[in-house]
Amino acid sequence: MHLPERSVLVLTSLAGGDKHGYALIKDVEAFSGVVLSPGTLYGALARLEEDGFVKRLDADDRRYPYRLTPAGRAALAERLAESARIASLGLRRIALAE
Amino acid sequence: MDRALAWVLLLYPRQMRRRYGLEIAELTRDLIRLEDRSPVRLLVSLAVHGLGCRVAWFARTRVVTAVAVTTSVACVALVNMGAASAKQGDPTPHQAKAGLRAAEQGPRTVRVEGSLASRRSIVSHSHPKPGPARR
Numbered sequence: 001m002h003l004p005e006r007s008v009l010v011l012t013s014l015a016g017g018d019k020h021g022y023a024l025i026k027d028v029e030a031f032s033g034v035v036l037s038p039g040t041l042y043g044a045l046a047r048l049e050e051d052g053f054v055k056r057l058d059a060d061d062r063r064y065p066y067r068l069t070p071a072g073r074a075a076l077a078e079r080l081a082e083s084a085r086i087a088s089l090g091l092r093r094i095a096l097a098e
Numbered sequence: 099m100d101r102a103l104a105w106v107l108l109l110y111p112r113q114m115r116r117r118y119g120l121e122i123a124e125l126t127r128d129l130i131r132l133e134d135r136s137p138v139r140l141l142v143s144l145a146v147h148g149l150g151c152r153v154a155w156f157a158r159t160r161v162v163t164a165v166a167v168t169t170s171v172a173c174v175a176l177v178n179m180g181a182a183s184a185k186q187g188d189p190t191p192h193q194a195k196a197g198l199r200a201a202e203q204g205p206r207t208v209r210v211e212g213s214l215a216s217r218r219s220i221v222s223h224s225h226p227k228p229g230p231a232r233r
Contacts, residue, residue: 020121021121021122021124021125021128022125022128022129022132025125025129037140037143037144037147038122038125038126038129038140038143038144039122039143039144039146039147039148039151040147041125042114042118042121042122042125043147043151045118046114046117046118062120062124063121063124064121
C-alpha cells in the first residue's frame with residue numbers, strides 16, 4: 001500500500017508513543033524539519049484512521065491523543081524498509097560513479 | 099478569530115468537520131498562542147485545505163454514484179436483451195456456433211441420384227455471390 005510522505009511522518013512520530021495534534025506537529029518538525037499545518041495533519045490522520053493505521057483515544061482536556069495500531073506499525077515498517085533499500089541502492093550507485 | 103475559524107471550518111465536508119472540527123480549532127488556537135504563528139496564514143491554509151477536502155469528497159461521491167448508475171443500467175439492459183432473445187427464438191449459442199462453422203466451410207454440393215436431378219449438382223447450403231438480378 002502506498003503511504004504519502006506526510007502519513008509516514010505522522011506514523012513515525014506515533015511510533016514513539018501516543019500524541020495529540022500539537023505534540024505531533026512539534027515532533028514531526030523536530031525530527032524532519034517539516035512544518036505541518038492543522039489541515040494537513042488532520043487530513044493525514046483522517047486517512048490513517050480510515051485505513052485502521054491509527055486509533056483515536058479518549059479525550060484528554062479537549063485534545064484527543066492518537067495511537068499507532070499493529071496494522072499501522074506493519075505498514076510503516078514495510079514502507080521504511082522499502083525506503084531504506086532504495087536509499088542504500090542510490091548511495092551505492094553514487095559511490096560507484098565517483 | 100473564533101468566528102472566522104468557524105466559517106473556515108464550514109468549508110470542510112460535514113463528516114470531517116464533525117469528527118475533527120473541534121480538534122482542528124483547538125490546534126489552530128494552540129499554534130497561534132504558543133507558537134506565535136500568523137492567524138491569517140493559518141486560516142488561509144485551513145481554507146485551502148478545506149476546499150481541497152470538499153472537492154475530493156465531492157469527486158469521490160460523484161464517482162461512486164456514476165459507477166452505481168452505470169452498473170444498474172447495464173444490468174437492466176442485459177436482462178432486457180436476454181428476455182428479447184428468448185422471445186424471438188434466437189439460436190442457442192450451440193446452434194449459432196454450428197451455423198458459423200458451416201458458413202466458414204463455404205458452399206457444399208450434394209449429388210442426388212436416381213432422378214432428373216441426379217445429373218445436376220444441387221447447392222444445398224451456399225451463399226450466392228452478389229450479381230445482376232435475374233428476371
